[in-house]
Amino acid sequence: MRLAVVIPAAGSSARMQAGMNKVFIEIAGKPILIHTLENIAKCEYVGTVFVVVGAQDVEPTKELLQKYQDTFPEIAWQVLAGGSERQYSVFSALKLLKPNITHVAVHDGARPFITKEIFSQCIAVAQVTNAAIVAVPCKDTIKRVQEQFVDSTLERNGLYAAQTPQVFTKELLLQAYEQAKKDGFLGTDDASLVERLGVRVAVVNGESRNFKITTPDDLIVAQAFMQEKSAQTICPVARVGQGYDVHALVPGRELILGGVKIPYEFGLAGHSDADVLLHAIKDAILGACALGDIGDHFPDTSEQYKDVSSLYLLKCVHKIISQAGYQVCNVDALVMAEQPKLAPYKQMMRANIAQALQIDIDFVNIKATTTEKLGFVGRREGMAAQAVATVLKK
Missing domain, CATH: 3.30.1330.50 (2-C-methyl-D-erythritol 2,4-cyclodiphosphate synthase)
Structure with a gap:
């Protein structure tokens, strides 16, 4: 198995209201992106990582990764300029994959709490099924709303919130992206593109902590999690x-x-x-x-x-x-x-x-x-x- 990881991090971060790409915001003394990469680097399969950011962030990202290279020395990383949509950013990295790559994992740069265990499990399932994603059951009742009124209430049983990583064989994911481009389809995640091909996508149970940092409230929660992790490191359980x-x-x-x-x-x-x-x-x-x-x-x-x-x-x-x-x-x-x-x-x-x-x-x-x-x-x-x-x- 030869795995490449694509880290899309080229969003505008408008909802964070920080005036900068949210992956550069520091929590527990390190940028969010570095926390994400450090956790991904713990997975034994990971070798090549493509970090896709906005054109204006390419050089600052290279400098950042060089600064923290010692914390993930086994990773060969490459920084790319992404597009206006997440889908375009991921596709730009897929086009650069070497022939020896067999599988691709896509993981959001602003999900710094992914664990080695869940990442590895998703990879293992994808090796068998060709397509696997991490997801968690929805805890809240989901309403479909139109014009500020409830149109319908969805049956919560069986509803899952998709997370990342999402792992696929290289050929399958490239086919899905090429077909989406041909059809002019814009999906919200990688699995939605693969599903359009009629391929069944397996689900690996994730964790609520593997959330995507998007808003200032998310940042507060992330900082609390990091403080808890730091306390456990200082005062480990006997x-x-x-x-x-x-x-x-x-x-x-x-x-x-x-x-x-x-x-x-x-x-x-x-x-x-x-x-x-x-x-x-x-x-x-x-x-x-x-x-x-x-x-x-x-x-x-x-x-x-x-x-x-x-x-x-x-x-x-x-x-x-x-x-x-x-x-x-x-x-x-x-x-x-x-x-x-x-x-x-x-x-x-x-x-x-x-x-x-x-x-x-x-x-x-x-x-x-x-x-x-x-x-x-x-x-x-x-x-x-x-x-x-x-x-x-x-």
């Missing part, structure tokens, strides 16, 4: 994971907890060093990141992990989640053991864990308890550990 592990106590093994060797007549049985505390902590961290468990990453069927240090594996877990874009916030863990007394070793455990996870020791807490001689722990047959970890996306 993710929480829990871990639990049990190991039997056996003679002839060293007792290692939290990476600390503790004098005791028994040790914990296991494929690795059987550090029950660190096993629970590792599972909690992996769980918070939705990255499985320690058995997935360090299977006990592998000789590579025979008698391996669990403290070393904790460092490996830290590397795994870091590569996935997460960082540990804090760890709270509990060791259940009837003997020996663990209080003298808790500080060393905290230090080991903090160092392995590259966090301050104040964000690591270790507790120890007995089970009042109840159960396998009370009978000193084994030890258990529970842990809770919180992580944040970097």
Whole structure:
């Protein structure tokens, strides 16, 4: 698949009443057009983008895109002068498509809240159906009005408000535009031209936030959305994971907890060093990141992990989640053991864990308890550990 994206942005922006092309208005410190391009650039299929603006805006747009090129380095963009109507602007870009382009997506320059997920879904559907658009069900009752009086009320069920992107095979969209030109037909979106050919257009459910910024009121809403997004970036939502592990106590093994060797007549049985505390902590961290468990990453069927240090594996877990874009916030863990007394070793455990996870020791807490001689722990047959970890996306 070879996808080109056409961004029509040559309108007069009269309803915005800003005295300039609305795509150049800044929200959250960047022009609307840049927000739009940054979101489109997140889609893996996008390679070539045609930005179509008024003739007077061609050079300023080139300068703007050059300024922000580092934010979408994979995009090869081209700025064109558009026509008096959106349809003419899009057609001018279609004529410049290279032979290797297979599909075309058209997306309004003033829709800066399109998500990668919806854009990619629309592309995927178009690959199967040849024509797909993003749309949302109408929430309001729709009236047909003539001369300021209601002529009829449309059945709302089944009515959708079209959005962009709208994605088509190159040949189909070119045929639709050429036929519209021949017939002198002027449509309000790309799909209306394709529909005239008798082609069925698939619909991908969009989002109300993917609205087109058109009026000053829209600008207020857009600024509020951007502020909300910025707040989420500054104060991201924490993710929480829990871990639990049990190991039997056996003679002839060293007792290692939290990476600390503790004098005791028994040790914990296991494929690795059987550090029950660190096993629970590792599972909690992996769980918070939705990255499985320690058995997935360090299977006990592998000789590579025979008698391996669990403290070393904790460092490996830290590397795994870091590569996935997460960082540990804090760890709270509990060791259940009837003997020996663990209080003298808790500080060393905290230090080991903090160092392995590259966090301050104040964000690591270790507790120890007995089970009042109840159960396998009370009978000193084994030890258990529970842990809770919180992580944040970097």
